[in-house]
Amino acid sequence: MHSQALLVIVVAIGLAFDFTNGFHDTANVVATVISTGALSPRAAVALAAVLNFAGALLSLKVAATIATGIIATGRVTDLIAFAGLLGALAWNLLTWAYGLPSSSSHALIGGIIGALLAAVGGGGVHWHRLLTKVAIPAVVSPLIACVLAGALIVCIYRYAGHRRPSSVNRVFRYGQLLSSSALSLAHGTNDAQKTMGILGVALLAGGDLHGHFQVPLWVVLAAATAMGLGTYAGGWRIIRTVGGRIIKMDSAQGFCAQGASAAVILVSSHFGYPLSSTHLVSGAVVGAGAGKRLSAVRWGVASDIVAAWVLTLPVAGLLGALSWWLADALGGGAVGPAAIILVLAAGVSFAVRALSRWSAPAAGGSRASA
Secondary structure (H helix, E strand, O other): OOOHHHHHHHHHHHHHHHHHHHHHHHHHHHHHHHHOOOOOHHHHHHHHHHHHHHHHOOOOHHHHHHHHHOEOHHHOOHHHHHHHHHHHHHHHHHHHHOOOOOOHHHHHHHHHHHHHHHHHOHHHEOHHHHHHHHHHHHHHHHHHHHHHHHHHHHHHHHHHOOOOHHHHHHHHHHHHHHHHHHHHHHHHHHHHHHHHHHHHHHHHHOOOOOOOOOOOHHHHHHHHHHHHHHHHHOOHHHHHHHHHHOOOOOHHHHHHHHHHHHHHHHHHHHHOOOOOHHHHHHHHHHHHHHHHOHHHOOHHHHHHHHHHHHHHHHHHHHHHHHHHHHHHHOOOOOHHHHHHHHHHHHHHHHHHHHHHHHHOOOOOHHHHOO
C-alpha cells in the first residue's frame, strides 16, 4: 500500500539512519588521528564531515549494488523499505549505546533482507549476489586491511627504527592529516551510498521514478548532508573503543591503519562492493598493532568487536522483520510507522539522557585522550 505520507516517513527514517551512520562510523575515520594527537577532536570530526559529504557525491556504484544487485527491486514496497531502515537504525543506536563499532552497512543490508523475508519470502533476495558482493567481501576485506597495515608498519619500523621516536612521530602526525583525509573521502564514497540506494528503491515503488531505478540529485545531497552532520556530531563512545582500547597507538600505526583502510575502501567503491568501514578500520588497527608486536593488541576487546560483527546481519535482519510485522499489523499505511517512530523516539530520548554523563566527556583533554 502506497501513500505520500508513508514515503515521507521512509525518507525521514532513511536520513535519520544516515545521520546515525555518520556519528556511529565517525570513530572509523577520526579515532586514530585523535588518539595520536595529530588533530584535536573537533578539528578531526569537522574535516571528516566535509570530506564524507564530498565523497558521497563522487559515485553511485554502491547505491546501485544495494538497490538492484542483492535485492529484487520490484518486490520492495515503501513499508518494506521503512521496516528495513528502522531495523538498521535500531541496531545502530543499540551498539552505539554500548560503544561497539559494529557495521552500519551490514545493519542496513540485514534490516532490508529481514523485512523482505518477512513480507515476501526468500524470493525477494538474490542470494548468490549477496554471497559474492556482501558476505565474501565482509570476511576478506578486514583481513586484507589487517595484513596491509601490518606490512606497512613493519616496513616503517625497519626504516625508522634507528631514528629518534620524537622525530618519527612528528613526521607521521603530518602524514596522518593526509591518511585521515583519504579515509574520510573513501568513507563517503561507500557508506552514504547505501541509504541512497534504498531511498531510490522506495521512490521507485511509489511511482516517482517513471519505472526505472535512479537516485535523484536531491536524495544524493540529502543523504550526504545527513551523514556529514552525523559525522560532525561525533560518536565519542565508539571513538574511545577504536582509538584506545584495541591498541595503544602511535602516529606511525595510525597512519598505516588509515592508509590501508582508505585504499581498500576506494578500490571496493570503484567495483560497487558495499563494504563495512567499521570492519576495515578495526582490522587495520589490529594489523598495525600486531605488526609491532602481538601483545600490543588487546585481544579481548578485539573479540568483542568480532562478536558484534557476527551478530549485526542476523540481529538487524530480525529487527527489520519485527518492524515489518508490527507496521503491517497496524494497518500497513502511514499510521503504523508513525506510531512506531514516536515510541522509538521516546525510548531514544530516555536512553540519551541516561547515557549523557558517559557519552559527553569533559571539555579539554578528555576527548583527546579517548
